[in-house]
Amino acid sequence: MRSARSDDAPVDEGDQEKPDALALPAHVAGSGTLDRLVETARDYAKRATSENTLRAYAKDWAHFSRWCRMKGTEPLPPSPEMIGLYLVDLAAPTGNASALSVSTIDRRLSGLTWNYTQRGFTLDRKNRHIATVLAGIRRKHARPPVQKEAILRDDILAMVATLPFDLRGLRDRAILLLGYAGGLRRSEIVSLDVHKDDTLESGGWTEIMDGKDGGGALLTLNAKTGWREVEIGRGSSDQTCPVHALEQWLHFAKIDFGPVFVRTSRDGKKALEARLNDKHVARLIKQAVLKAGIRPELPEKERLALFSGHSLRAGLASSAEVDERYVQKHLGHASAEMTRRYQRRRDRFRVNLTKAAGL
Template sequence: MSKNTGKSSSAAPNGPSINEDDERDPTSSVALTLPSFVAGSGTLDRLVDTAQDYARAAASDNTLKAYGKDWAHFARWCRMTGVDPLPPSPEMIGLYLADLASGSSPSPSPSASRPLSVSTIERRLSGLAWNYAQRGFVLDRSNRHIASVLAGIKRKHARPPMQKEAILAEDILAMVATLGFDLRGLRDRAILLLGYAGGLRRSEIVSLDVHKDDTPDSGGWIEILDKGALLTLTGKTGWREVEIGRGSSDLTCPVRALKQWLYFAKIDFGPVFVGTSRDGKRALEARLNDKHVARLIKRTVLDAGIRAELPEKDRLAMFSGHSLRAGLASSAEVDESYVQKQLGHASAEMTRRYQRRRDRFRVNLTKAAGL
């Protein structure tokens, strides 16, 4: 691999100047500008701002935050090794990937702690490609210095994906039973039951508004009908509708829990799930962060005594926001296509990854083949 020995004060040909500002997070200001031959005006400047807002909306906030961290890590690595992050050097990126996989850099390299998983390395590479694009460069991931190193990493270090534990029907019943009936308890009960019955991502839960177009950052809205609640959501696979029917018990019905929360919290506009005052008696205006859903799941898993035979640290690591989606996929004994539609998966294979206890040998090809 060829060497890139440029210092941080050099300039990239036909690109921006290189300095420590290259560690800045481009997600905070997407670099969209007018062409050099067009004179600015109030109208065009406002359109540039509007285009930047649309560009930032092209990916979720969590994805943008991850990409920002990816770039900051790579920029620090470049500074530690005495090279420039710009323009993209396939040779140096190949070395960076090798470092991530082996954890071989001497201290104080930021990657010296431990080798990263293949999935994390692939995510880092995607983050670099996105960040380079924001700076006007193209990262050729098919270049042999990148592609061959990544292929070798996959061959040597790839492992089956680590899946979070599914929250099954008996688990969710025990979890909601630990919650009180004050305002905070009503909200958290609605979050757990709605997330479980809808197979929702935690970001989808907190992005819901009461009505369509209530807020600019809305990820969907709800309609409460006679037979259940209809959720219209936007996510990784585009817009979809999620039908949540009424439950067989008032205590565990997700639709009733949602209606109770909205009624007692006096919410008729804007975000469905918001924070509460310290005394738990008053709903606030600010939308909940999706991290609240993950913390809620972990806390109620512990309070309900789920997998109590294991140490607390292991139990906390086993469950996450995805445990709700996996729980629905594993517990709903219906045709697989209905589960796939509810989860918003593009393929049945993806849905099967969420099914922790499906009947794997319902079709016996061994006997069917005459053995």
């Protein structure tokens, strides 16, 4: 049963042009068994790419299709010459449009490549009309990556303190503390289920365990780099303990099956059935940053731009005073170098090769 629209209802993005679905070859007659296999294949194909990426790729295709029609051409079949001009228009647009960053342009091209593949075409990114233009754009417009601000220990405590103690507040407190202590991506937070295989769209599950050191929560995640386990120990007090916050939310929301984090009613007193959207995590972080008065010397717009869902992940990497390899394992990074990118406050010159070399 559907309840009334909640505080976390998603925005309607409108209809998007869909690629051709997987189907049987034209010369093969359909049957009950083959039709079921086709449906299963379509389901697997949908799961090959994350929901967020699919939405982004759909928007990329819609934007490119509109651009083509405004130029008096069609997006199909792929034309390397027109795609090269499209990239130029993204980097140095005419009129009042804003230029896109190099990373966004590269992502747009990846979106077009994916869309063409789904429609049975091949887009050669190495074609000179595309590759040389993109290389020139990178050379002229590339900038160092802009990192989001890390949420440090005192910040997260101040943010949690701004939340009320109604059901919505319990949920948001569990999201912030669990996301921070687990170094989780926002998609990983909202994709959690209570148990394994509770829902088809599950991205992992939770298990609260006892132990001689107080126990904690074991999260099994199907993350970007594959399956991994994240151990979240209990905190020093109930007020700041992510495991206690999770237990409180599940208990008072009466959740024992399905998604861990769901939407709430408008009054914040009733848990609904629908899984929370990952955009809520980003909004929650920005709102809590403002309420907690973090970086008060900056205008509100700049403060909001500094923080995102990744701020929780960077905060743990920057605050945890443990050996770097443990942080790397916790975050699921393949290399120590990637972990160091998240450490905003590390001692960069602790290992001094200049002195070690005798200078």
